Amino acid sequence: MNSHELHRSFLRDLKPGDWLTLLAGGLCIILLTNKVWNGGIADTAVIRSSGKIFSSVPLSRDQQIEVPGPLGTSIITIEKGKARISSDPSPRQYCVRQGWLEQSGEIAICLPNEVSVELTGGQKKYDSLNY
Amino acid sequence: MTASTTDEQDSGYGIQDSEEQRKSRIPNPESRILLNTTTEDHHLARMAAVALGLTVLENAIPSPLPGVKPGLANIITLIVLARFGWRAAAWVSLLRVVAGSLLFGNFLAPGFFLSLSGALCSLAVLALAIHLPQRLFGPVTHSVLASFAHITGQMTVVYLWLIPHSGIAYLIPFFATAALVFGTVNGLVAARFMDNGSDPVSESKT
Numbered sequence: 001m002n003s004h005e006l007h008r009s010f011l012r013d014l015k016p017g018d019w020l021t022l023l024a025g026g027l028c029i030i031l032l033t034n035k036v037w038n039g040g041i042a043d044t045a046v047i048r049s050s051g052k053i054f055s056s057v058p059l060s061r062d063q064q065i066e067v068p069g070p071l072g073t074s075i076i077t078i079e080k081g082k083a084r085i086s087s088d089p090s091p092r093q094y095c096v097r098q099g100w101l102e103q104s105g106e107i108a109i110c111l112p113n114e115v116s117v118e119l120t121g122g123q124k125k126y127d128s129l130n131y
Numbered sequence: 132m133t134a135s136t137t138d139e140q141d142s143g144y145g146i147q148d149s150e151e152q153r154k155s156r157i158p159n160p161e162s163r164i165l166l167n168t169t170t171e172d173h174h175l176a177r178m179a180a181v182a183l184g185l186t187v188l189e190n191a192i193p194s195p196l197p198g199v200k201p202g203l204a205n206i207i208t209l210i211v212l213a214r215f216g217w218r219a220a221a222w223v224s225l226l227r228v229v230a231g232s233l234l235f236g237n238f239l240a241p242g243f244f245l246s247l248s249g250a251l252c253s254l255a256v257l258a259l260a261i262h263l264p265q266r267l268f269g270p271v272t273h274s275v276l277a278s279f280a281h282i283t284g285q286m287t288v289v290y291l292w293l294i295p296h297s298g299i300a301y302l303i304p305f306f307a308t309a310a311l312v313f314g315t316v317n318g319l320v321a322a323r324f325m326d327n328g329s330d331p332v333s334e335s336k337t
Contacts (some may be wrong), residue, residue, distance in 0.1 A: 004326075006271075009323075009326075010319055010323070012321075012326075013269065013271065013319055013322035013323060013326060014268055014269070014271055015266070015268060015269045015272075017263065017264070017267030017268035017269070017272055018268060018269050018271040018272045018275075018318070020267075021271065021272040021275050021276065022271070022311070022315060023276065023278065025275050025310075025311045025313065025314075028279075029304060029307045029308055029309065029311060032303055032304060032307055033304040033307075035301075036300050036301060036303050036304060059304070070321050071220065074263075109220070
């Protein structure tokens with residue numbers, strides 16, 4: 001049996017309902033992936049300092065915000081609908097290395113300097129986060 | 132793979148043994164335990180043994196993501212389902228899970244319960260799926276539905292017992308895609324076997 005015949009006979013094994021099942025399965029996967037992997041479009045960055053909301057800024061305007069904390073000043077950059085902590089006095093720089101936040105629910109936290117940026121808008125992915 | 136296929140072998144006798152040898156091997160016939168097995172039992176055991184062989188084979192295939200396996204043994208389950216009905220398929224599937232776990236040494240370990248939950252969910256869905264009109268729905272449908280049920284069952288156990296964190300939801304698309312792909316392939320292979328009217332079990336003996 002050559003490969004062409006093999007191919008054709010495999011197609012013959014698929015009944016009309018089987019195609020329907022495959023189609024439904026594929027659709028299910030697309031819907032699931034959309035639901036699970038997309039946290040929604042973020043439109044606002046909520047900046048907190050020492051647990052209190054320092055400011056809440058729209059992502060539509062590019063800007064840099066300086067946030068004072070116990071160790072010094074953290075600089076938050078907002079650009080093209082994304083936000084990141086671009087500079088921070090914390091020793092390990094975890095929040096800086098986290099890079100750009102894009103989706104709603106994403107959050108960067110500089111624990112030593114008690115500064116955090118959280119993106120909101122659309123639907124929130126988490127009700128709460130505990131550390 | 133060896134499996135006893137005759138009543139003689141079930142009783143511990145070889146085929147060529149003479150009457151005298153038999154007597155000498157088992158001094159007190161009353162002390163032996165004889166399981167009364169039927170031809171159907173033998174058939175199911177043989178099917179389960181083939182499924183087990185496929186499980187062993189499949190474990191040799193490396194996987195990029197733990198838990199993503201082709202589930203080749205389910206080809207046997209599908210064939211048994213189509214030929215001998217749901218009850219036989221359930222026997223073969225569950226025998227394979229239990230015997231497989233003994234073989235790999237993870238009986239009653241988390242891996243065993245993952246296999247078991249997957250198998251039970253698949254069987255539950257198959258019990259419904261066989262009532263779909265046969266003219267329209269073939270083994271591929273059965274296979275795809277069963278493999279989706281399989282990951283649903285496994286993910287539920289993982290979430291309720293092993294990793295109670297919503298973060299595992301991120302893995303769902305990977306598992307679901309694997310289920311669709313491998314479900315389709317297994318279904319096609321099973322359909323092909325039944326198309327040709329060949330019996331994978333009798334072939335495996337030769």
